[in-house]
Amino acid sequence: MAHEFDDEDGPVIFKRSSVSKSTQLHSETRKSTSHSHDGRSFKKTPDVPSANGQSSSSQNGKVVSTAKASAVESSVGISKASTSTNLKTYVRSPSGSSKFASLGNKKESLIEKKIPVHVHAKEENNSSKHGKEESCEESEDEMDNIPLSARLKMNSDRAKKTTPVVVKKSHEDSKKTTPVVVKKSQEDSDDDIPLSARRLQNNNNLGKSSNNNGGSDQKKPLSNVQKGQQHGSNVGIRPSTLPVKRPLDKTDSLHSSVKKSKLSDPAPSINVKQTSVKSELKVAEEDDDDDDVPLSQRMNKNATSVNKSSSVKKLTNVTKVNKASAPSFKKKANFKKPGNKSEQFKSTKLPPSSGDGQKKWTTLVHNGIIFPPPYKPHGVKMLYKGKPVTLTPEQEEVATLYAVMRDTEYMQKAKFKENFWTDWKVILGKNHVIQNLEDCDFTPIYDWCQIEKEKKKQMSAAEKKALKEEKMKQEEKYMWAIVDGVKEKVGNFRAEPPGLFRGRGEHPKMGKLKRRIGPSDVVINIGRDAPIPECPIPGESWKEIRHDNTVTWLAYWNDPINSKLFKYIFLGASSSWKGQSDKEKYEKARALKNYIERIRAAYTKDFTSKDIKKQQIAVATYFIDKLALRAGNEKDDDEAADTVGCCTLKVENVTAEGDNKLKFDFLGKDSIRYENTVEVELPVYNAILKFQKGKKPSEQLFDELDTNTLNTHLKELMPNLTAKVFRTFNASFTLDDMLNKDTKDGDVAEKLLVYNQANKQVAIICNHQRAVSKSHGTQISKLNEKIDELKALLKELKTDYDRAKKGMAPLKTKRNLAPEAIKKKMDQTSAKIKKMERDMMTKEDLKTVALGTSKINYLDPRISVAWCKRHEVPIEKIFSKTLLEKFAWAMDVDPDFRF
DNA sequence: GCGTAGACTTGCAATGAGGATC
DNA sequence: GATCCTCATTGCAAGTCTACGC
Structure with missing residues (x-):
């Protein structure tokens, strides 16, 4: 029986506010998809001040760390607290923390010493030795002899370099200590900056002088940010337009995502609010004390914390959730005050863990789910050897699927045709009159489809509306699910219609028939006590009904193209499940900032390891960190296009070009080309030459490596760290950094320009490309024409303006206007020309860059929301209606939030 | 320890809705 | 009101990563 869900929590209607053209970018034109910028800017010039104006060579001293400061660290994430004393005495090896920031400046000494190594612990013990480097073996040995706690301490201390901030502790913590005002360290450098971001910083063509000031915003204590804006006072954000969401809990993602923790028995009498918050704080405090704990122990400790955290989660689960407790933006805005965690815990139902x-x-x-309507035969006859052929409905359906592909590039691909013919031939039968594809003419069917399309287009607005309403009526009941009593939007609730497989790139299966999916293909997952969904096709039934509450899918079927794969129906992006998962993802990436120093030190050390596997892991991690490459899983050759990621790079994908430059050229995800030349450290360059030696071009560069090995290694460096976290880290860090450095006073349009510029840089780092639209050329020509017309008009106005000033009648324009009026017109025309030129440049600039992907998947929305609050930019200028729904969990972020 | 099934995220292109312009 | 254009949304392909079974 169908469930009719009430509308109370239905989607909120948002007023769409589109970004005007003038808010678009005006930056350097991206001529090609190549990332040549990377290579150039990646290297830092020796003795060039780092972002805070500090030369790396001045960084030394001794380690002083305080437990309190550490405690704050964990509770505030990236906004590490420290005292100025602490920071001043912070040990920085000359090669140490800058070892990556100054890739280039190492070069000389690297060559001299043959094998450069930067040893943190060594530096720590011998701070006066800065400038000295040691052989690999030596340093490796010594490093091994040094307690990991010492290394960790260094890392921890380094992580304390922050923007000055009044550290806000959670309310319980704040009872113990007063807020600490932290000054940004003088030694602060860009060590924590993702390398790809640094490349961009050095090389982006913004023409901003702010790059040198280390971010003027950063020098301003964030406590100075208008208090009224704090706690989500929603400057520029209209609470009434925010989507209805349940709040998410604030459980540490690193902990919550650990698998298979034992569930504790629900204890309904326990005060969930306090337990949750206290436990969370406890975990934070324990983490803080970890500075002096060896890594191995720390890892165990983390695991323990996880279990505690999990228990807490389970306890929160017992909190009775009902619709009334689910916050509604219709009732109140979701701008909760930071620190009001208890409220959030109270109304949070069990957050799904990422763990299976x-x-x-x-x-x-x-x-x-809903199924497409059955095929309606049109009866149009195609031609075979010039003669009309009668097809059965089934044969005709497939022929029609092929006919409509006529204008696509797939029709130029032999594989597509070959696969189609193989599948269609079976449906035609052995003795069919049609014996080959070459003699088939699908034009009559194609033409019929075009006419139908045109008819649909020509329908009146009223007809279109009626049709849409009818569709809505049919689909309404499939659009919602009720999860633990809360109404949630379902993602795509439609079975995929039959079609021809459109694999990307040179996919071996392109053109194959994707057969029609019916109820008997579909497995439904539903609550044990819930009514089993009515099968929408009479006489048929679901393949299977399951009650698996360890997964989040509502239904699935086997992919007809690759039976090993599944197609799932999940909740929508705005659901709490997805929101929680998103938040955990970004928290994990934020946490990486605290570990990145140590990770870089570790892989730098291993560049020259004698253990080839270690060495390959080190270089691969370097590429993932530096170039934001994807992990690169292995794939079946016959099931997918020939694309690669980091671990599957082939010898032919990387070319050593001399001067420590490596040229990357390969097809990545979706067969998008990655082309980039970068200057790398000498040991990396040498290692690549070594990995390539004696191998054929088509052989694996990292033959000792796969993603499992790599991720297992990464997990030793940070709990739950995987390769893809680096991309999120890189992207979000870059956005946060650029926004804070480049945002100046000005109008909203100017601020949006900064935002879009940052967004663009992230898209470039992640290699998010799009095809140039077919009409791009025409659009540019039209804009050019318009600009020319306006320029001509301006010229005429100028002539008449000069004449009017002398009291003469106009020569060029018809109306006899006063000089002031003509002047006004001239100004308006000039502004129009300026805007059009800017629009044109933006269009050209972004013609191959896709901004959306990073915004949806890689940029922590809290960065954007906090920035909007700080700079009084309406959030609707950044996020569309659906993104506002997706990121509802991020809307109450404190304006001070930094990634 | 290894291979892979299964679950979930990321990504581009096609499609659709709605505003701007004529 | 027709057409063009832009941007949001949808569809589904193609990744990543974990748990599990051997």
Whole structure:
């Protein structure tokens, strides 16, 4: 029986506010998809001050760390607290923390010493030795002899370099200590900056002088940010337009995502609010004390914390959730005051963990999925050897799927045709009159489709509306699910219609028939007590009904193209499940900032390891960190296009070009080309030459490596760290950094320009490309024409203006206007020309850059929301209606938030 | 320890909605 | 009101990563 869900929590209607053209970018034109900027700017010039104006060579001293400062660290994430004393005495090896920042400036000494190594611990013990470097073996040995706690301490201290900030502790913590005002360290450098971001900093063509000031904003204590804006006073954000969301809990993602923790028995009598917050704080405090704990122990400790955290989560789960407790933006804005965690815990239902095997829901109700209508034969006859052929409905359906592909590039691909013919041939049968594809003419069917398309287009607005309403009526019941009593939007609730497989790039299966999916293909996942969804096709039934509360899918079927794969129906992006998962993802990436120093030190050390596997892991991690490459899983050759990621790079994908430059050229995800030449450290360059030696071009560069090995290694460096976290870290860090450095006083349009510029840089780092639109050339020509017309008009106005000043009648324009009026017109025309030129440059600039992907998947929305609050930019200028819904969990972020 | 099934995220292109312009 | 254009949304392909079974 279908469940009719009430509308109370239905989607909120947002007023769309589009970004005007003038808010678009005006930056250097991206001529090609190549990333040549990377290579150039990556290297730092020796003795050039780092972002804070400090030369790396002045960084030494001794380690002083305080437990209190550390305690704050953990509770505030990236906004590490420290005292100025602490920072001043912070040990920085000349090669140490800058070892990556100054890739280039190492070069000389690297060559001299053959094998450069930067040893933190060594530096720590011998701070006066800065400038000295040691052989690999020596340093490796010595490093091994040094307690990891010492190394950790260094890392921890380094992580304390922050923007000055009044550290806000959670309310319980704040009882113990007064807020600490932290000054940005003088020694602060860009060590924590993702390398790809540094490349961009050095090389981006913004023409901003702010790059040198280390971010004037950063020098301003954030406590100075208008208090009224804090705690989500929503400057520029209209609470009434925010989507209805349940708040998410604030559980540390690093902890919550650990797998298979034992569930503790629910204890309903426990004060969930306090337990949650206290436990969280406890975990934070324990983490803080970890500075002196060896890594191995620390890892165990983390695991323990995880279990504690998990328990806490389970306890929060017992909190009764009902619709009334789910916050509604219709009722109140979701701008909760930071620190008001208890409120959030109170109304939070069980957050799904990213870990498998854990209970994700208690009750789940939905109405299954919807299927496309059965095929309606049109009866149009195609031609074979010039003669009309009668086809059965089934044969005709497939022929029609092929006919509509006529204008696509797939029709130029032999593989597409070959695969189509193989599948269609089976449907035609052995003895069919049609014996080959070459003699087929699908034009009559194609033409019929075009006419139908045109008819649809020509429908009146009223007809279109009626059709849309009818569709909505049919689909309404499938659009919602009730998870633990809360109504949630379902993602795509439609079975995929039959079609021809459109694989990307040179996919071996392109053109194959994707057969029609029916109820008997579909497995439904639903609560044990929930009514089983009615099968929408009479006489048929679901393949299987499951009650698996350890997964979040509502339904799935086997992919007809690759039976090993599944197609899932999940909740929508705005659901709490997805929101929680998103938040955990960004928290993990934020946490990486605290570890990145140590990770870089570790892989730098291993560049010259004698253990080839270690060496390959080091170089691969370097590429992932530096170039934001994807991990690169292995794939079946016959199931997918020939694309690679970091671990699957082939010898032919990387060319050593001399001067420590490596040229990368390969097809990545979706067969998007990655082309980039970068200057790397000498040991990396040498290692690549070594890995390539004696191998064929098509052989694996990292033959000792796969993503499992790499991720296992990364997990030794940070809990739950995987390769993809680096991309999120890189992207979000870059956005945060650029926004804070480049935002100046000005109008909203100017600020949006800064935002879009940062967004663009992230897209370039992540290699998010798009095809140039077909109409791009025409659009540019039209803009050029318009600009020319306006320029001509301006010239005429100028002539008449000069004449009017002398009291003469106009020569060029018709109306006899006063000089002031003509002047006004001239100014308006000039402004129009300026705007059009800017629009044109933006269009050209972004013609191959896709901004959306990073915004949706890689940029922590809290960075954007906090920036909007600080700079009084309406959030609707940054996020569309659906993104506001997706990121509802981020809307109450403190304006001071930094990634 | 290894291979892979399964679950979930990321990504581009196609499509659609709605505003701007004529 | 028709057409063009832009941007949001949708569709589904193609990744990543973990748990599990051997």
